[in-house]
Amino acid sequence: xxxxxxxxxxxxxAFGQAQSExxxxxxxxxxxxxxxxxxxxxxxxxxxxxxxGKLFDWKFNPVxxxxxxxxxxxxxxxIGTIRVAEGQISPFxxxxxxxxxxxxxxxxxxxxxxGTLVPGFPFDLPNGTGxxxxxxxxxxxxxxxxxxxxxxxxxxxxK
Numbered sequence: 001x002x003x004x005x006x007x008x009x010x011x012x013x014a015f016g017q018a019q020s021e022x023x024x025x026x027x028x029x030x031x032x033x034x035x036x037x038x039x040x041x042x043x044x045x046x047x048x049x050x051x052x053g054k055l056f057d058w059k060f061n062p063v064x065x066x067x068x069x070x071x072x073x074x075x076x077x078x079i080g081t082i083r084v085a086e087g088q089i090s091p092f093x094x095x096x097x098x099x100x101x102x103x104x105x106x107x108x109x110x111x112x113x114x115g116t117l118v119p120g121f122p123f124d125l126p127n128g129t130g131x132x133x134x135x136x137x138x139x140x141x142x143x144x145x146x147x148x149x150x151x152x153x154x155x156x157x158x159k
Contacts, residue, residue: 027077027078027129027130027146027148028077028079029099029148030099031099032099032100032101033098033099033100034098034099035096035097035098035099036097036098036099036146037079037080037096037097037144037146038079038080038094038095038096038097039080039081039082039083039094039095040052040072040080040081040082040083040094041082041083041084041085041089041093041094042082042083042084042085042089043084043085043088043089045068045069045070045082045083045084048082049070049082052072052082056074057074058072058073058074059072059073059074060072060073060082061073061078063081068083068084069081069082069083069084070082070083095134095142095143095144096143096144097132097144097145097146098143098144098145098146099145099146099147099148100145100146100147101147101149102147102149103122103130103131103132103133103145103146103147103149103151104122104151104152106133106145106147107121107122107133107135107145110133110135110137110143110145111135113138114137114138115135115136115137115138115143116135116136117133117134117135118134118135118136118142121133121134121135122134122145122151123151124150124151125150128150129148130146130147130148130149130150131146131147131149131150131151132144132145132146132147133145133147
């Protein structure tokens with residue numbers, strides 16, 4: 001699960017980097033139920049960049065604060081990251097982020113359906129670019145969810 005948390009942190013930094021430099025637009029609105037972001041894990045970042053760059057004509061931007069990940073850019077839009085895996089690659093490395101209408105409602109529904117919300121999630125992405133949640137499905141596979149809408153602000157407890 002630690003590797004999944006690292007992946008989410010990389011994703012948050014990547015989204016944040018895209019938004020903390022000169023203001024850019026929100027991440028692409030792909031519509032609820034569609035893949036909004038993904039991570040690819042690797043044991044050899046330079047080799048993976050070369051492979052995917054040549055295969056799909058992807059470009060890569062550094063992720064601020066780490067040399068263990070790069071942001072994937074396709075057609076001028078950030079679409080995911082390639083990150084260094086912690087240990088051996090398994091068929092379950094990497095996280096797909098599915099766009100949802102509301103992160104809080106989607107996390108609640110995932111829990112009702114037998115999923116487990118990863119501690120520390122959901123949270124807002126930097127600069128109002130939305131929010132992400134991370135759940136494990138009933139079989140234990142991680143699934144990220146992304147909403148273009150930040151979390152609902154919590155009202156302070158009344159005295």
